[in-house]
Amino acid sequence: MFTRLxxxxxxxxxxxxxxxxxxxxxxxxxxxxGNVATVLxxxxxxxxxxxxxxxxxxxxxLMALHYSNKKWNWSHPIFLTLRPLAPLVEQPWWTxxxxxxxxxxxxxxxxxSLGLGCMLGIYMILALGLNITIGFTGLLVxxxxxxxxxxxYLFALAQxxxxxxxxxxxxxxxxxxxxxxxxxxxxxxxxxxxxYLAIVTLGFAESFKELIGNLNLTGSDIGLSLSAxxxxxxxxxxxVLQTTYIIVAVFLFVILFxxxxxxxxxxxxxxxxxxEDEVAANSMGIDVVRMKLLAFAIxxxxxxxxxxxxxxxxxxxxxxxxxxxxxxxxxxxVVLGGLGSIYGVMIGAALLYLIPEFLRDSQLIQDFSPNxxxxxxxxxxxIMVAMMLLRPQGLLGSHRHKHEIKRDT
Amino acid sequence: MLRLSNIHAxxxxxxVLKGINLELNAGEIVTLLGANGSGKTTTLLTIAGVVxxxxxxxxxxNAPLKATSPDEVLAHGICLSPEGRHxxxxxxxxxxxxxxxxxxxxxxxxxxxxxxxxxFPLLAERTKQLGGTLSGGEQQMLAIGRALMSEPKLLxxxxxxxGLAPQIVARIFEIIKAINREGIPILLVEQNAREALRIxxxxxxxxxxxxxxxxxxxxxxxxxxxxxxxxxxx
Numbered sequence: 001m002f003t004r005l006x007x008x009x010x011x012x013x014x015x016x017x018x019x020x021x022x023x024x025x026x027x028x029x030x031x032x033x034g035n036v037a038t039v040l041x042x043x044x045x046x047x048x049x050x051x052x053x054x055x056x057x058x059x060x061x062l063m064a065l066h067y068s069n070k071k072w073n074w075s076h077p078i079f080l081t082l083r084p085l086a087p088l089v090e091q092p093w094w095t096x097x098x099x100x101x102x103x104x105x106x107x108x109x110x111x112x113s114l115g116l117g118c119m120l121g122i123y124m125i126l127a128l129g130l131n132i133t134i135g136f137t138g139l140l141v142x143x144x145x146x147x148x149x150x151x152x153y154l155f156a157l158a159q160x161x162x163x164x165x166x167x168x169x170x171x172x173x174x175x176x177x178x179x180x181x182x183x184x185x186x187x188x189x190x191x192x193x194x195x196y197l198a199i200v201t202l203g204f205a206e207s208f209k210e211l212i213g214n215l216n217l218t219g220s221d222i223g224l225s226l227s228a229x230x231x232x233x234x235x236x237x238x239x240v241l242q243t244t245y246i247i248v249a250v251f252l253f254v255i256l257f258x259x260x261x262x263x264x265x266x267x268x269x270x271x272x273x274x275x276e277d278e279v280a281a282n283s284m285g286i287d288v289v290r291m292k293l294l295a296f297a298i299x300x301x302x303x304x305x306x307x308x309x310x311x312x313x314x315x316x317x318x319x320x321x322x323x324x325x326x327x328x329x330x331x332x333x334v335v336l337g338g339l340g341s342i343y344g345v346m347i348g349a350a351l352l353y354l355i356p357e358f359l360r361d362s363q364l365i366q367d368f369s370p371n372x373x374x375x376x377x378x379x380x381x382x383i384m385v386a387m388m389l390l391r392p393q394g395l396l397g398s399h400r401h402k403h404e405i406k407r408d409t
Numbered sequence: 410m411l412r413l414s415n416i417h418a419x420x421x422x423x424x425v426l427k428g429i430n431l432e433l434n435a436g437e438i439v440t441l442l443g444a445n446g447s448g449k450t451t452t453l454l455t456i457a458g459v460v461x462x463x464x465x466x467x468x469x470x471n472a473p474l475k476a477t478s479p480d481e482v483l484a485h486g487i488c489l490s491p492e493g494r495h496x497x498x499x500x501x502x503x504x505x506x507x508x509x510x511x512x513x514x515x516x517x518x519x520x521x522x523x524x525x526x527x528x529f530p531l532l533a534e535r536t537k538q539l540g541g542t543l544s545g546g547e548q549q550m551l552a553i554g555r556a557l558m559s560e561p562k563l564l565x566x567x568x569x570x571x572g573l574a575p576q577i578v579a580r581i582f583e584i585i586k587a588i589n590r591e592g593i594p595i596l597l598v599e600q601n602a603r604e605a606l607r608i609x610x611x612x613x614x615x616x617x618x619x620x621x622x623x624x625x626x627x628x629x630x631x632x633x634x635x636x637x638x639x640x641x642x643x
Contacts, residue, residue: 266511266515269504269507269508269511270508270511272497272500272504273497273500273508273511276497276498276499276500277495277496277497277498279459279491279495280491280495280496280497281497281508282459282478282479282480283457283459283479283483283488283489283490283491283495284483284508284509284511284555284559285479285480285483285484285488285511285512285559286480286508286511287478287480288480
């Protein structure tokens with residue numbers, strides 16, 4: 001424990017040292033002249049540094065509590081209330097840095113980048129959710145966007161009938177109902193494998209899209225929008241967009257920790273065993289039916305929560321959210337990042353979402369050729385093809401999948 | 410302990426087992442002999458709950474075994490180590506073993522792992538290696554070790570010597586005998602009839618889904634019929 005804590009403190013000091021000059025000096029872009037000037041900004045630096053210290057202190061206390069597990073009595077009520085926080089300290093050592101950087105970015109990013117950040121977080125949550133079925137359990141689900149749209153529509157509809165419904169009231173219900181939908185879709189699919197399962201889930205997603213695109217209840221083609229009373233309430237001192245960004249980031253971290261925890265638990269082992277060999281998994285006492293349904297349900301619930309976050313961000317939803325292209329993009333994020341790798345699929349989501357955005361907006365590319373952004377999907381496709389040729393197991397493919405692909409070729 | 414009375418079972422419309430009566434008492438090793446397609450594996454699969462019997466009853470500890478799937482049968486303490494080993498090739502040795510103890514509290518894992526590593530010291534050296542990269546004999550050891558992780562009260566072993574070198578086969582059989590000495594009864598299905606009869610207490614001979622002969626292992630080894638049909642002697 002002490003080596004871990006020592007590394008942790010050293011890492012904190014190191015980070016503070018490295019970021020010190022950068023934070024104090026902030027860049028100021030002059031729109032009129034196009035000049036960039038460096039400006040000393042003490043308030044910036046102090047705010048960031050104090051945030052960093054508080055975050056590190058909290059994590060250090062949690063770490064101390066967790067690693068003292070063997071010596072102290074965990075059944076003491078004080079510790080029992082802290083027990084749910086234990087997964088926080090089981091993360092890789094760099095997780096707290098990432099959290100601080102991601103959360104404090106809300107204060108520094110401009111309006112457009114915050115919007116990108118929100119959508120990126122939502123895509124990462126989707127990729128993490130889909131990874132449960134495809135990556136862990138080996139069930140090829142192709143219609144994931146349906147669960148995404150389901151969550152968004154559920155919130156949009158509910159706030160029409162319950163005026164002033166807030167997201168924090170709605171989200172447990174959205175998760176549970178999304179999981180229930182996943183469970184119901186999963187039930188008839190259990191006998192199917194591989195391509196056939198993909199076809200069934202794709203069919204479900206398509207019919208779901210047609211359904212919401214034609215019902216008057218769901219606003220048919222026009223879609224639904226969020227009333228002002230149900231939108232995100234800004235944290236005092238922040239804008240609505242900054243608040244939304246923080247909400248998305250917190251959801252992302254909570255879901256990330258929960259999935260990591262699940263993956264390392266007997267449930268996660270059971271999922272991987274089913275992916276590897278269903279017969280053996282069953283004869284080792286794993287209830288294959290229950291575990292597959294659980295994977296379906298949790299995955300769908302996470303998709304639905306991502307949908308709710310999406311409508312909080314965009315305050316508007318239409319049937320295109322459930323489109324086939326959406327499902328394919330989320331699938332591509334999972335495959336590109338590396339099936340079954342938790343951090344891999346997040347990197348996959350980042351690349352697949354940011355590359356097209358970058359190709360559309362980058363000043364560098366605009367200067368090179370004003371019409372260049374017309375070709376952005378072409379370049380995107382080329383990158384995808386190159387990736388699949390060079391690293392078929394995905395960017396951070398787990399060693400298991402690497403092995404599988406090597407064996408097959 | 411385990412009794413099969415008049416079991417009929419099969420796949421779809423084809424009936425493989427045509428009224429099997431079989432008994433296994435506490436502490437015994439019982440072996441099933443028979444030619445290919447005689448129903449040895451199907452008998453094991455029926456006990457393990459993979460194949461559902463069309464008629465007949467399975468009695469386990471004086472009560473009918475009412476379980477419809479392998480995981481429910483395992484909850485009664487009957488563990489099948491399937492034919493062809495079926496280890497998880499892309500999980501490490503340790504992960505493979507941990508899945509064996511999936512239903513049981515994790516606090517008992519380390520004691521069980523120690524016991525398995527004393528049976529199979531090779532596995533202790535290779536805990537982090539992927540299951541698929543082990544040799545056939547090591548994979549079989551892993552499969553038996555994984556089955557032991559479930560703390561079985563009855564172990565069903567299907568062809569543990571399949572595709573292994575004679576030297577390895579001898580070692581696997583020694584270990585099976587050692588496991589049995591600790592009080593776990595074993596129902597063994599084997600092509601290698603001579604080795605199987607050597608460690609078994611009793612044996613049954615199956616021909617096209619029916620038991621034609623049942624006797625103690627010594628008598629079967631001595632019987633002319635068995636020698637001719639299964640031990641390759643004339």
